[in-house]
Amino acid sequence: MYHNFAEVKIALSSGKSVLDIVEDYLQNINQNKDLNAFLEVFEDSVRQQAAAVDLKIKAGNAGKLAGLVVGIKDNICFKGHKVSASSKILEGFESLYTATALQRLIDEDAVVIGRLNCDEFAMGSSNENSAFGPVLNPINRKTVPGGSSGGSAAAVAAHLCTVALGSDTGGSIRQPASFTGTFGIKPTYGRISRYGLIAYASSFDQIGAFSNSLEDNALVTEIMAGSDNFDSTASSKPVGNYFPEKEIGKKRIAYIQESFETEGINPEVKNRMLEIIDKLKSEGHVVEPVSFPYLEYMVPTYYVLTTAEASSNLSRFDGVHYGHRAANAKGVEATYKESRTEGFGPEVLRRIMAGTFVLSHGYYDAYYTKGQKVRRVLQNKTKEIFNDFDFILTPTTPSSAFELNAVSDPIQMYLQDIFTVHANLTGNPAISLPFGKTTENMPFGIQVMAKPFEEKALYDFSSYLEKITL
Amino acid sequence: MEITEEIVDHIAHLARLEFKGEAKNAIRQDLSRIIQFMDKLSEIDTENVEPLIFMSDEVNVLREDVAEETLTQAEALKNAPKKDSDYFRIPKVLDK
Numbered sequence: 001m002y003h004n005f006a007e008v009k010i011a012l013s014s015g016k017s018v019l020d021i022v023e024d025y026l027q028n029i030n031q032n033k034d035l036n037a038f039l040e041v042f043e044d045s046v047r048q049q050a051a052a053v054d055l056k057i058k059a060g061n062a063g064k065l066a067g068l069v070v071g072i073k074d075n076i077c078f079k080g081h082k083v084s085a086s087s088k089i090l091e092g093f094e095s096l097y098t099a100t101a102l103q104r105l106i107d108e109d110a111v112v113i114g115r116l117n118c119d120e121f122a123m124g125s126s127n128e129n130s131a132f133g134p135v136l137n138p139i140n141r142k143t144v145p146g147g148s149s150g151g152s153a154a155a156v157a158a159h160l161c162t163v164a165l166g167s168d169t170g171g172s173i174r175q176p177a178s179f180t181g182t183f184g185i186k187p188t189y190g191r192i193s194r195y196g197l198i199a200y201a202s203s204f205d206q207i208g209a210f211s212n213s214l215e216d217n218a219l220v221t222e223i224m225a226g227s228d229n230f231d232s233t234a235s236s237k238p239v240g241n242y243f244p245e246k247e248i249g250k251k252r253i254a255y256i257q258e259s260f261e262t263e264g265i266n267p268e269v270k271n272r273m274l275e276i277i278d279k280l281k282s283e284g285h286v287v288e289p290v291s292f293p294y295l296e297y298m299v300p301t302y303y304v305l306t307t308a309e310a311s312s313n314l315s316r317f318d319g320v321h322y323g324h325r326a327a328n329a330k331g332v333e334a335t336y337k338e339s340r341t342e343g344f345g346p347e348v349l350r351r352i353m354a355g356t357f358v359l360s361h362g363y364y365d366a367y368y369t370k371g372q373k374v375r376r377v378l379q380n381k382t383k384e385i386f387n388d389f390d391f392i393l394t395p396t397t398p399s400s401a402f403e404l405n406a407v408s409d410p411i412q413m414y415l416q417d418i419f420t421v422h423a424n425l426t427g428n429p430a431i432s433l434p435f436g437k438t439t440e441n442m443p444f445g446i447q448v449m450a451k452p453f454e455e456k457a458l459y460d461f462s463s464y465l466e467k468i469t470l
Numbered sequence: 471m472e473i474t475e476e477i478v479d480h481i482a483h484l485a486r487l488e489f490k491g492e493a494k495n496a497i498r499q500d501l502s503r504i505i506q507f508m509d510k511l512s513e514i515d516t517e518n519v520e521p522l523i524f525m526s527d528e529v530n531v532l533r534e535d536v537a538e539e540t541l542t543q544a545e546a547l548k549n550a551p552k553k554d555s556d557y558f559r560i561p562k563v564l565d566k
Contacts, residue, residue: 203524232526321549
């Protein structure tokens with residue numbers, strides 16, 4: 001079992017081939033089938049990929065990621081392989097091209113081992129909204145791994161791949177990272193191309209990585225980042241080197257006062273936050289509470305805007321060009337209506353309906369435009385905090401993983417994302433660090449948010465925090 | 471606001487979805503609660519605030535318009551639920 005890329009590299013240098021390493025991972029996947037983390041293991045394809053990388057290693061021209069085994073969330077396209085967004089509407093669909101982010105990893109000789117379960121169209125916080133069944137949390141199989149990238153988080157936590165890709169629209173990487181004790185980043189909006197990511201809410205979505213080490217996380221993020229001819233919202237800002245360095249100067253760190261007063265926050269999470277704050281202070285950093293009086297408005301704003309964008313993005317699933325078509329529909333309109341209603345699951349239907357409502361005549365200004373204005377207010381307030389501070393520290397989630405079927409109310413489920421939606425609303429990068437544990441030995445994450453495009457500073461600070469808190 | 475059955479029918483039609491019987495009642499209740507949750511936004515003063523529409527700072531990302539074949543016809547038809555050699559097939563539109 002390989003815990004991270006460093007261990008894979010040790011195995012390679014001691015004589016193992018990439019194919020041997022892939023076989024070890026395949027065996028571990030086989031022993032953990034009950035997790036339901038993989039929707040499909042690309043057994044043949046990954047062996048071929050590994051054999052090709054082995055030849056390159058022999059020839060002495062292998063890339064930086066030779067030996068790295070990556071799992072992909074089932075909303076990231078990989079040419080010639082199936083992708084379904086964990087939805088029946090896309091069952092059997094095969095990608096015609098490869099996502100830019102993934103292509104860049106492949107170009108550095110990473111191999112792709114399979115596609116990972118998630119909430120349908122990345123809508124959910126527990127992975128219970130998958131059309132192909134829930135994923136179990138490998139830390140405690142009675143609990144959920146979080147969502148929507150639940151399969152990615154579970155696979156990394158159980159060492160079924162070296163790193164996994166997920167996508168984060170409101171917390172879908174960071175919340176499951178928190179629940180599974182892994183590292184998970186949502187990069188700055190526009191840092192990584194979204195080409196080949198099945199869209200949920202285009203002004204929020206970002207691809208990001210799960211890993212068991214900060215170094216692995218920084219390495220794959222650095223390789224995926226950068227401009228792309230196929231996504232004009234991808235930033236042309238230079239990327240640079242993200243390798244985390246533990247030595248940093250004195251920093252100014254803000255924590256959000258209201259986050260401690262959130263209803264339902266686990267006292268152990270709160271205490272761990274206070275411990276870390278004290279530790280940072282004792283090391284000579286400035287750590288101060290700031291007021292962010294909009295905490296309770298963030299999740300509602302997120303839902304106005306993301307459901308609107310989702311209703312628009314998901315209009316492409318019409319039963320004509322690809323995806324599920326209802327069997328006996330008569331005429332065009334019935335084909336659309338019956339195919340879509342049969343193909344989408346309940347949470348996706350709810351969000352399409354809510355999004356169509358906020359965009360409809362008579363309600364557009366009161367909801368959608370209002371939401372965009374509130375988004376500006378939130379961004380301005382966040383910029384104001386970052387004028388005085390380098391980082392904002394919050395818990396990633398109010399608590400550790402909950403049990404399967406424990407949260408049935410949609411609104412209660414939405415509130416899972418109370419600390420994570422902030423970074424998606426404002427575009428900032430944020431990372432969840434596995435630096436907390438309850439007395440029952442369940443992990444929870446500490447979230448650090450940085451200024452836009454300061455991924456390097458975020459990794460450096462995370463590495464420093466790891467050093468002083470562990 | 472109250473979400474009536476008429477609103478559900480109207481929105482469902484716009485979204486090209488359909489809800490009948492118990493499913494319609496369930497979506498009406500869910501939608502009412504979600505809209506009520508969203509109504510919280512009205513508490514924030516946004517007088518003189520410009521809506522935030524674009525999250526990317528990139529402006530006018532331009533490139534030469536070069537013709538290339540990114541997808542062949544066969545690839546484009548590959549995932550179609552029904553097709554013939556050249557076209558997507560859909561159910562008959564006009565019923566005689």
